[in-house]
Amino acid sequence: MEMKNINQFKIREWLDVQDIYLSEHYAELNPTWHEEDSPWKARQVRDIIDRNNLEISSFCEVGCGTGEILLNLTNSYPDVQFTGYEIAPHAYQRAKEKETSQLTFKFGDALEEKNANFDVVLIADVIEHVEDYIGFVKGMKGFGRxxxxHIPLDLSVQSVFRGWPISNLRKNVGHIHYFFKDSALDALRDCGYSIIDFKYTASRLELPKQALSSRLMKLPRRLCFSVFPDWTVRVLGGYSLLVLAE
Incomplete structure (x- = not known):
């Protein structure tokens, strides 16, 4: 499914919400495409794979951006074949330059791919951007076992109270859905998934290039999390959820 064969009608259906990715707008707001976050995200993925002893020969990422997470994972799993799907032309072109015999990128909607099946499918920081995220998550069921x-937990007491953090996520990085732990897990279950494992990831504490407010909150969040993890995430925020589902 190369760029010239992309279903143009499907792309037009997305324009109302996803024009930020199909145009250069997202690249202008986020010129690195968050590549600096990729080594950290790859470590989180590697951790949940290894602690559940998953046997993998094929691995796919849907919404792979510039492909940096997959590129990092190839170093850990040299015998696995990796494939990335991306709808944003700018990100896809950057990813395409990173292809190897072990790593392939495809441009377009993964849901239109026929007969694709992978051992593991990664959907990292994607569903909060997708207009019909329920339909998207259901559509992914047959894509692999x-x-x-990886789902950002944007809803917390402090984020709702202040308001502007959520507004900025919508304006700057295109989040149109917002989750806390229970709503994220319930959404996956409602889509027919069984939850095998999940854990919090300390995205605002450990990722580079954080805002001043996140840096100031780093120590309180870390201290509180060590004693009351669920309370800390629900009240102070700053965490994401990594979920292994089947």
């Missing part, structure tokens, strides 16, 4: 979701 195991799914790994």
């Amino acid at each position: 195991y799914k790994i979701f």
Whole structure:
């Protein structure tokens, strides 16, 4: 499914919400495509794979951006074949330059791919951007046995109270859905998934290039999390959820 064969009608259906990715707008707001976060995200994925002893020969990422997470994972799993799907032309072109015999990128909607099946499918920081995320998550069920979701937990007491953090996520990085732990897990279950494993990831504490407010909150979040993890995430925020589902 190369760029010239992309279903143009499907792309037009997305334009209302996803024009930020199909145009250069997202690249202008986020010129690195968050590549600096990829080594950290790859470590989180590697951790949940290894602690569940998953046997993998094929691995796919849907919404792979510039492909940096997959590129990092190839170093850990040299015998696995990796494939990435991306709808944003700018990100796809950057990813395409990183292809190897072990790593392939495809341009377009993964849901239109026929007869694709992988051992593990990664959907990292994607569903909060997708207009019909329920339809998207259901559509991914047949794409592979195991799914790994990484979902930012944007809803917390402090984020709702202040308001502007959520507004900025919508304006700057295109989040149109917002989750806390229970709503994220319930959404996956409602889509027919069984939850095998999940864990919090300390995205605002450990990722580079954080805002001043996140840096100031780093120590309180870390201290509180060590004693009351669920309370800390629900009240102070700053975490994401990594989920292994089948």
